[in-house]
Amino acid sequence: MRPLFIGRFQPVHLGHLSAIEWVLKQDGVDRVIVGIGSSNQSFTFKNPFTAGERIDMLTEALDSINVKYSICTIPDTGGLASIWFSYVRNYCPSFDLIYSNDEFTRLALSYWKIPVFNTPLFNKEKLSGTNIRLLMALGKKEWTSLVPEPVREFIERINGVERVRKLAVIEGVVKE
Numbered sequence: 007m008r009p010l011f012i013g014r015f016q017p018v019h020l021g022h023l024s025a026i027e028w029v030l031k032q033d034g035v036d037r038v039i040v041g042i043g044s045s046n047q048s049f050t051f052k053n054p055f056t057a058g059e060r061i062d063m064l065t066e067a068l069d070s071i072n073v074k075y076s077i078c079t080i081p082d083t084g085g086l087a088s089i090w091f092s093y094v095r096n097y098c099p100s101f102d103l104i105y106s107n108d109e110f111t112r113l114a115l116s117y118w119k120i121p122v123f124n125t126p127l128f129n130k131e132k133l134s135g136t137n138i139r140l141l142m143a144l145g146k147k148e149w150t151s152l153v154p155e156p157v158r159e160f161i162e163r164i165n166g167v168e169r170v171r172k173l174a175v176i177e178g179v180v181k182e
């Protein structure tokens with residue numbers, strides 16, 4: 007069985023890593039395909055990191071736990087949700103089933119005959135991209151404990167916190 011795990015990874019966090027480890031423990035799974043959604047989006051508060059940066063973060067995080075994976079990047083199709091699955095097929099290596107807890111993604115996929123499953127959620131209150139980006143924007147160091155160590159190093163190397171903070175100011179999420 008070849009599962010595809012989809013997320014936006016803005017940024018990669020410990021919840022993603024636990025979910026991917028969980029997927030790899032399922033019967034007959036020895037490799038996971040990780041699909042980076044909204045790959046055409048970057049430099050917004052919701053999607054601050056580029057597709058390339060997210061590939062780097064995932065590669066460093068997944069190499070650090072020594073698992074077998076492939077990565078693909080999937081652009082959004084906007085209002086054309088019914089054709090989004092053809093993008094998924096086009097941009098990703100072959101897979102037999104999908105893991106996603108996102109209701110809209112599950113709805114868009116229900117149009118096609120592909121099995122979609124949930125994964126457990128781990129400490130979702132803290133382990134979410136939304137919470138981590140907000141902590142960064144507010145200058146709170148707690149974000150560093152919510153991401154894998156190589157991801158923390160990567161984000162610091164590219165001045166990612168400063169980018170997230172500036173985007174939050176530009177978009178009026180926080181005051182300067």
Ligand SMILES: Nc1ncnc2c1ncn2[C@@H]1O[C@H](COP(=O)(O)OP(=O)(O)OP(=O)(O)O)[C@@H](O)[C@H]1O
Nearest residue numbers: 013014015021025106107127128130133134135136
């Ligand atoms: N804490 C978590 N535990 C387990 N799985 C998670 C967790 N957070 C997200 N996921 C899974 O990752 C996928 C979504 O990835 P995504 O990067 O969009 O996560 P997110 O942190 O919820 O994002 P955001 O808060 O930026 O919208 C979904 O399948 C979701 O169930």
Ligand SMILES: NC(=O)c1ccc[n+]([C@@H]2O[C@H](COP(=O)(O)O)[C@@H](O)[C@H]2O)c1
Nearest residue numbers: 013014043044082083084087108111114
């Ligand atoms: N119409 C579309 O472009 C469409 C439909 C469903 C899911 N998606 C994408 O799939 C990804 C799902 O990840 P999340 O679990 O983070 O929502 C997102 O990048 C989302 O934009 C896109």
